[in-house]
Amino acid sequence: MIQSVDRALRILTVLQGGHRLSLGEIAQRLDLPPSTVHGIVRTLLVHRMIVQEHDSGQYRLGPAVLTLGNVYLDTLELRSRVAPWAEDLARRTGFAVRTAVAMAEDVVVVHHEPRPDGSRQMPEVGIVIPAHASALGKAILAFDEEAAEGLLDGGILRSMTGETVTDARALGKQLDQVRLTGIAEEVEEAVLGECGLAAVLSDRLGGAVGAMGLVAPTSDWPVAAGVVASLRTAARSVSRELGATSWPPVGHAPRASEMGTRRRRPRPA
Amino acid sequence: MIQSVDRALRILTVLQGGHRLSLGEIAQRLDLPPSTVHGIVRTLLVHRMIVQEHDSGQYRLGPAVLTLGNVYLDTLELRSRVAPWAEDLARRTGFAVRTAVAMAEDVVVVHHEPRPDGSRQMPEVGIVIPAHASALGKAILAFDEEAAEGLLDGGILRSMTGETVTDARALGKQLDQVRLTGIAEEVEEAVLGECGLAAVLSDRLGGAVGAMGLVAPTSDWPVAAGVVASLRTAARSVSRELGATSWPPVGHAPRASEMGTRRRRPRPA
DNA sequence: GAATACCATTCGATAATGTCGAATGATGGT
DNA sequence: ACCATCATTCGACATTATCGAATGGTATTC
Known part of the structure; x- marks a missing residue:
């Protein structure tokens, strides 16, 4: 788990809860120094994942998250x-x-x-x-x-x-x-x-x-x-x-016999 | 600009274009070693920003981006x-x-x-x-x-x-x-x-x-x-x-006189 | 059916990178 | 006019991410 990326995503999560936060509030909720948060926030800002209100300086989620959500639905x-x-x-x-x-x-x-x-x-x-x-x-x-x-x-x-x-x-x-x-x-x-x-x-x-x-x-x-x-x-x-062969599906995925299950890729961790 | 955060967001962007990508494809499009991408991807995975298909191992955007988009609209x-x-x-x-x-x-x-x-x-x-x-x-x-x-x-x-x-x-x-x-x-x-x-x-x-x-x-x-x-x-x-005092608004923000404009916070970079 | 190619994943050494404290500048309130 | 608050900048340090190579497993090929 990469620390700074994790922190960036936690910032987005915090912004999801309290819709409008100042830098200090974000730092406080994540228990991090404001300068550390500032660096990450600046990066999120460039990618429009968040925006800064030009009058109060507070941060909100940005339009880029909306387009991501839209693409998610399409896929x-x-x-x-x-x-x-x-x-x-x-x-x-x-x-x-x-x-x-x-x-x-x-x-x-x-x-x-x-x-x-x-x-x-x-x-x-x-x-x-x-x-x-x-x-x-x-x-x-x-x-x-x-x-x-x-x-x-x-x-x-x-x-x-x-x-x-x-x-x-x-x-x-x-x-x-x-x-x-x-x-x-x-x-x-x-x-x-x-x-x-x-x-x-x-x-x-x-x-x-x-x-x-x-x-x-x-x-x-x-x-x-x-x-x-x-x-x-x-x-x-x-x-x-969607390709299901039976419905309702068999309860719980098989446990002991799981080894025999065909996977086309290595187990996703 | 924090490198790893920037890379994480670029991964999301790439995933936005090609809806379904393998780790190698992501790495290739970003011109990064696969192991580097893997670390970031793993972090995104934990936060459900992306999901990995259990059969092909490929990555897609995850449900967390949808909820972010929803909150953005609310704010x-x-x-x-x-x-x-x-x-x-x-x-x-x-x-x-x-x-x-x-x-x-x-x-x-x-x-x-x-x-x-x-x-x-x-x-x-x-x-x-x-x-x-x-x-x-x-x-x-x-x-x-x-x-x-x-x-x-x-x-x-x-x-x-x-x-x-x-x-x-x-x-x-x-x-x-x-x-x-x-x-x-x-x-x-x-x-x-x-x-x-x-x-x-x-x-x-x-x-x-x-x-x-x-x-x-x-x-x-x-x-x-x-x-x-x-x-x-x-x-x-x-x-x-929304509080506008005139419409249409004055064309382009003032240039030379901009210094005099009241801002309640320091200029947002 | 054996061998190859491919791929996600793990590991560890390296130094590049992010982190954090302190300083800055500007603002709004008292 | 002063003070408190806040976002932002800067630089030294060491934590941290990065990257190459190795692993284990799966599909594909002959």
């Missing part, structure tokens, strides 16, 4: 494959449809099909949700051993609402259940008044590449059986397009 | 202020409305209000357009001396279509014209079949913080006088909300 095969199915699913069920991928202990929404009622809705692409507090996250965790480990072992499950599952053992049990059906649910665990129903998406490697799911107001919960079936069909279809 | 006051006006303008004119900010010699779209005809349209937030080939870019360049310098002096004006203005002198003349009205136009200079009309947006500092404009098919060009008036009204209103 995501998952996104282009899921789009038509999400549209169909939203029309069929009347709910908004989200698609997400795992990021550390959270999930990131990479596609958002608004509720088809014609109302104005915020685009939710790019938002981050704790994996353990969302149906999308549970669907992924159940089939991604690596991601689940961090949360189930030492991780602290932060409570979002009173309903959030904060006990690792309870979460583990839920994931066992998810493995059987490929479908996960969540009732007001992330935000009050909202429930989620999500299904894993897998590809030719059999892992969990992400999840798609719908967001329903608590007043519509539980959803009709047909809705669940539609979601399952959509997830299976997307997974098949 | 942009310009965006929230422009949104209602853009919606109104789109409905009033029937055209799609884009809002952009400057990034080096390009502009980046930070808001996109689709054509109000109900058709499915790609979200264009995050796309990058050469400043000299777009109405949005010209509107900004005319009032942003710093940005214009780079292009008018040594810069090469890359041709996008046969109509693109590639002569610096000709571009300069256009910008002089834009300064009089605050409005810039473009006819098939970026993509064939599309024309643009854009207006500067300024804030309390009097500079160009961005531009908003509409995209019209060539068949609808030139647009009605009422459309231009609506755009002007919208731009003036947004600028006023």
Whole structure:
């Protein structure tokens, strides 16, 4: 891990939280001397990853991060494959449809099909949700051993609402259940008044590449059986397009037999 | 400029162009030894700025860049202020409305209000357009001396279509014209079949913080006088909300008298 | 099926590089 | 008019990144 690069990325992360910070504030939050931070900040400035407001001298994220995010979405095969199915699913069920991928202990929404009622809705692409507090996250965790480990072992499950599952053992049990059906649910665990129903998406490697799911107001919960079936069909279809041979995928990646797995490249560390 | 941070950002840029690269390819494009690149890449990997495909070993941009982009949009006051006006303008004119900010010699779209005809349209937030080939870019360049310098002096004006203005002198003349009205136009200079009309947006500092404009098919060009008036009204209103005292802003920031300008912080380098 | 070419990754010695404390200059507040 | 604050600059030091060579594994070729 290269120190200065790590520090640069931590600066971006800090800037992500506190949207507008002075050099001193950044230095303080990273526990570094201001002059050290200044050197890194100057470099980020040149690449437009951050900008400096000309009146206050404070720093904000810059336009370059936006174009990076845009390119990321373009490269995501998952996104282009899921789009038509999400549209169909939203029309069929009347709910908004989200698609997400795992990021550390959270999930990131990479596609958002608004509720088809014609109302104005915020685009939710790019938002981050704790994996353990969302149906999308549970669907992924159940089939991604690596991601689940961090949360189930030492991780602290932060409570979002009173309903959030904060006990690792309870979460583990839920994931066992998810493995059987490929479908996960969540009732007001992330935000009050909202429930989620999500299904894993897998590809030719059999892992969990992400999840798609719908967001329903608590007043519509539980959803009709047909809705669940539609979601399952959509997830299976997307997974098949991504090369998956079975759905839901086999629970957890093989452990002991992992040595026999074909990899076309050396193990990625 | 810190070397390793600069290299890390260049890696992201390279990954932005070639969407899927092996370590060797990255090293080659940056003219660096693979082991050097590997160290940086490993750090980017930890922060999820990039991900490594487990089958091919190749690298792609990661989900963290998406969340950064999302936060950038949230911090942009310009965006929230422009949104209602853009919606109104789109409905009033029937055209799609884009809002952009400057990034080096390009502009980046930070808001996109689709054509109000109900058709499915790609979200264009995050796309990058050469400043000299777009109405949005010209509107900004005319009032942003710093940005214009780079292009008018040594810069090469890359041709996008046969109509693109590639002569610096000709571009300069256009910008002089834009300064009089605050409005810039473009006819098939970026993509064939599309024309643009854009207006500067300024804030309390009097500079160009961005531009908003509409995209019209060539068949609808030139647009009605009422459309231009609506755009002007919208731009003036947004600028006023951002604290601008006059619109269009005074052409180019003052040169000789610049010393007298009040700045609340030391000059940002 | 054996051998080769390729590639990501690891390791360690070297010196180039980033780091940090102190100084600067300019600003806004008292 | 003074002081406190803040971004920025500078230079000496040693920590740190860099790079070449070696490793282990996979695809490809004959």
